[in-house]
Structures are given as C-alpha cells and as structure tokens.
Amino acid sequence: QTVVTQEPSLTVSPGGTVTLTCASSTGAVTSGYYPNWFQQKPGQAPRALIYSTSNKHSWTPARFSGSLLGGKAALTLSGVQPEDEAEYYCLLYYGGAQQVFGGGTKLTVL
Amino acid sequence: EVQLVQSGAEVKKPGESLKISCKGSGYSFTSYWIGWVRQMPGKGLEWMGIIYPGDSDTRYSPSFQGQVTISADKSISTAYLQWSSLKASDTAMYYCVRRDYSGSYSNFDYWGQGTLVTVSS
Numbered sequence: 179q180t181v182v183t184q185e186p187s188l189t190v191s192p193g194g195t196v197t198l199t200c201a202s203s204t205g206a207v208t209s210g211y212y213p214n215w216f217q218q219k220p221g222q223a224p225r226a227l228i229y230s231t232s233n234k235h236s237w238t239p240a241r242f243s244g245s246l247l248g249g250k251a252a253l254t255l256s257g258v259q260p261e262d263e264a265e266y267y268c269l270l271y272y273g274g275a276q277q278v279f280g281g282g283t284k285l286t287v288l
Numbered sequence: 289e290v291q292l293v294q295s296g297a298e299v300k301k302p303g304e305s306l307k308i309s310c311k312g313s314g315y316s317f318t319s320y321w322i323g324w325v326r327q328m329p330g331k332g333l334e335w336m337g338i339i340y341p342g343d344s345d346t347r348y349s350p351s352f353q354g355q356v357t358i359s360a361d362k363s364i365s366t367a368y369l370q371w372s373s374l375k376a377s378d379t380a381m382y383y384c385v386r387r388d389y390s391g392s393y394s395n396f397d398y399w400g401q402g403t404l405v406t407v408s409s
Contacts (some may be wrong), residue, residue: 214394214395216396218333224399226395229396229397232392267332277349278335279334282332
C-alpha cells in the first residue's frame with residue numbers, strides 16, 4: 179500500500195518562511211506525480227493552492243509556491259500571515275486516475 | 289462561475305442505503321473528472337475514487353473498491369456516491385472535487401461544500 183508522508187506539524191512566526199514536504203513510499207516524487215496542494219481550515223472544505231508541482235490557481239496568494247525538493251514535493255510559504263494557520267494536504271498521482279493524499283501538516287503561526 | 293453543490297447532511301441507520309450527490313455548474317460537466325474524498329471526524333483526507341462523466345469511466349481507490357459506487361448522470365450534470373449497506377464507520381464528511389487532466393498536468397481545482405453522513409443506531 180502506497181503511503182504519502184507529510185510533517186505532522188510545523189510552527190512558523192508571522193512574516194517567516196516555512197517549507198512543507200510530501201514524500202512517497204515508492205521513491206522520489208517527480209513531476210509525473212502531478213503534486214497538488216490544498217489548504218483546509220477548521221469547518222471548511224479544502225481549498226486548492228497548487229497543481230502539477232508549481233502551478234498556482236488564480237486565487238492562490240503569491241506567498242505560496244510549489245516545487246520539487248530532495249525527492250519530495252514541497253510547498254513554501256514566504257512571509258507567512260496569521261490567516262495561513264491551517265492544515266495542508268498534498269495529493270500525488272500514481273496512474274490510472276489513482277491518487278493518494280498525504281496525512282496532512284498542521285501549520286501553526288505563532 | 290464554476291460550482292460544485294452537494295446534497296445535504298444525512299442521518300442513517302446501519303444497514304441502510306444512501307446516495308449523495310454533487311451537481312456541477314458553470315462549466316462543461318462532461319469534460320472534467322469528478323473525484324470523491326472522505327474525511328472522518330478529526331482525520332485527514334482520503335481518496336475514494338473518480339469518474340469521468342463524459343464516458344462514465346470510473347476508477348476506485350483499492351481501499352474503497354466494492355464498498356461504494358460512484359456514478360454520474362450527465363443529463364443533469366450530477367455525480368453520485370452511494371452505499372448499499374452503511375456501517376457506523378462510514379460516518380464522515382464527503383467531498384466532491386473537480387479534476388482537470390491532460391498528459392501534462394493534473395489540476396484539482398473546485399471542491400464541493402461537503403456532505404456530512406452520520407450512521408448511528
């Protein structure tokens with residue numbers, strides 16, 4: 179069974195920079211896994227942030243960026259705002275429309 | 289404006305059947321995949337499966353194969369997730385999400401608001 183691993187929790191100061199990562203149990207994450215990133219705040223539906231590694235949606239704030247880093251997918255927040263406190267999920271594609279979510283990273287802004 | 293509007297919350301008993309819906313609007317419903325995602329109370333997101341309403345091509349996560357049925361009625365731009373016999377462990381929030389896919393990208397962009405399913409005797 180494929181497992182996608184994210185940091186369970188991270189803490190960042192307002193105005194700081196933080197990188198969240200997303201690793202696959204099958205090996206290095208490449209662009210062919212089409213990494214997607216989502217933000218979810220309590221009581222809300224997830225919101226899409228990044229698709230296919232590094233592409234932003236029209237509503238994605240400029241401080242969010244996606245990349246591949248050391249064999250993982252990565253989401254970097256630069257100039258973190260208090261409203262960025264949320265759970266973040268990555269989603270990887272394994273072919274045949276098969277997708278697997280990471281366990282999520284709880285980001286605290288403190 | 290693209291929207292995915294899901295059906296309302298449901299309270300069911302174990303063993304009962306259920307079908308929840310996700311209606312798309314503001315785009316060509318048959319040109320995008322619709323996926324279903326489970327979120328159990330206090331837990332993370334789980335991928336359940338996906339359907340392409342254009343030809344009803346349906347793929348299930350191995351964890352959900354045989355447990356649920358995904359379908360779509362393109363005449364009314366609506367996708368469905370159904371259970372034939374609910375269990376207490378099916379209690380969760382269920383989301384639908386649109387997927388735009390080509391050979392060079394996979395983009396999950398719009399999400400439904402979620403349908404809360406509660407299964408309790």
